[in-house]
C-alpha cells in the first residue's frame with residue numbers, strides 16, 4: 001500500500017485504534033473502511049460482532065491480523081484500560097441510541113450515554129491518549145424558530161434554525177419529556193470531555209452525527225431483532241415496506257430531518273482520524289444540509305424507491321398516521337428541524353457530503369430487499385400458533 005498523506009502533505013504513520021461499539025452500524029462501516037483503505041490496526045470492542053463478522057473471518061482476508069475482536073461490555077470489564085493503553089487513539093461509539101428507548105428506559109439511556117462513557121474519558125485523559133467521542137445532533141434539541149409564532153416570517157430566517165457547533169444553544173423539553181434523557185446525557189459527556197481538554201490537556205474530537213443512514217442500520221423486527229422492537233426510522237420504514245404494510249407517520253410526519261449517506265459520513269471520520277492537528281479540540285457537525293425532508297416526504301420517497309428496486313406494486317394506502325403516545329409511549333417529544341452548519345468541518349477538514357437522498361435510498365433499499373425479502377416472506381408464510 002502506498003504511504004497515505006494527511007491534508008498537509010505529511011505521510012500518515014500506521015496507528016492502533018481502540019474502537020468501542022465497533023460492532024454497531026457506524027462501527028461496522030468504519031472498520032470496513034479502515035481495513036480496505038488504510039494500514040491501521042483496530043481493536044474492535046463490542047458485546048456483538050454480527051455486523052463485522054465478514055471482516056473477522058476467514059483468516060485468509062487481506063487484513064487478517066489488523067482487526068481483533070474483543071467481546072467486552074464496557075460497563076464492567078477490567079480489560080478496558082489495558083486496551084485503551086495499547087492504542088494510539090480511542091473511538092467511542094457505544095451507546096443506547098434508539099428514540100424508542102429514551103422515554104421507556106431512561107435510566108439505561110442515561111447510564112449508557114453518560115456513566116458508562118466516564119471511564120473511557122478518564123483512561124484516555126490519564127494515559128495521554130487521543131479520544132474521538134460520538135455525541136449527537138440531538139444535543140441541539142429544538143430550534144429557536146420552533147418557539148416563534150407559527151406565522152412569524154423569522155421562521156424562514158436561517159439564524160433561527162441552522163445549528164452551529166460554537167453558537168447554537170441546546171434547547172430541551174421539560175423533565176417529564178424523557179425523550180431528552182439521551183440528549184442531556186450526551187450533552188453532559190461533551191461538557192466533561194471539553195473540560196478534560198481545558199483542564200488536563202486531553203486531545204479530543206467530538207462528532208455530532210445528523211441522521212447517518214445506510215445498510216446495516218439497526219435491525220428488522222422479528223428477523224434480526226426482537227419482534228416488538230422499534231428501531232430508527234430507516235429500519236421502521238424498511239420493515240413496513242418489506243412486509244407490505246403502511247408506513248406509520250408519528251404525529252403527522254411533520255418533523256424535518258437531513259439524512260446523510262453513511263459512506264459519505266465515514267469519509268469525514270477518516271479525515272478526523274488521520275488529521276489530528278486539524279481535528280483535536282473541535283466539535284464537528286457531520287450531516288448533509290442538502291438532503292432535508294419531512295418524515296412524510298421521506299416515507300413517500302422510500303415508497304417510490306422501494307417500488308423501483310423491488311419491482312413490487314405500491315400499496316393503495318402507503319402510510320397511516322399514529323400518535324407519538326401510541327407509537328413511543330408517555331414522555332416522547334421530538335426535534336422539529338435539523339440543518340447542520342458545515343463551516344467548521346469545511347474549514348478544518350475540507351469535507352463535503354456527496355450523495356443525494358434519492359441515490360442513498362436507492363442503494364440502501366436495494367440492500368434491504370436483497371438481505372431481508374426472502375426471510376420476511378418465509379416468516380410471514382409460517383402458520384401462527386393458535
Ligand SMILES: NC(=O)c1ccc[n+]([C@@H]2O[C@H](COP(=O)([O-])OP(=O)(O)OC[C@H]3O[C@@H](n4cnc5c(N)ncnc54)[C@H](O)[C@@H]3O)[C@@H](O)[C@H]2O)c1
Pocket residue numbers: 020021022023024025026027045046047048072073074075092093094095096097112116134135136137208209210211212213218
Ligand atoms: N447513526 C446515527 O445517525 C447517529 C446519530 C447521532 C449519534 N450517533 C451516535 O453514534 C454512536 C454509534 O451509533 P450507531 O448508529 O452505530 O449505533 P449502534 O447501536 O448500531 O451501535 C452502538 C454499538 O455500541 C455497542 N454497545 C453499547 N453499549 C455497549 C457496552 N456497554 N459495551 C460494549 N459495547 C456496547 C452496541 O452493542 C452497538 O453495537 C452512538 O454513540 C450514537 O449515539 C449515531
Ligand SMILES: O=C(O)[C@H]1O[C@H](OP(=O)(O)OP(=O)(O)OC[C@H]2O[C@@H](n3ccc(=O)[nH]c3=O)[C@H](O)[C@@H]2O)[C@H](O)[C@@H](O)[C@@H]1O
Pocket residue numbers: 097098099135136137138182209210211212231232233234236237248249250251253255257295334335
Ligand atoms: O440519527 C441521529 O442523528 C440522531 O437522531 C435520532 O433521533 P431521530 O432522528 O428522532 O430518530 P428516528 O427514529 O430516526 O426518527 C426520525 C423521525 O421519524 C419519526 N418516525 C420514526 C419511526 C416511524 O416508524 N415513523 C416515524 O414517523 C420520528 O417520530 C422522528 O420524527 C436518534 O436519537 C439517534 O440515533 C441519533 O442521535
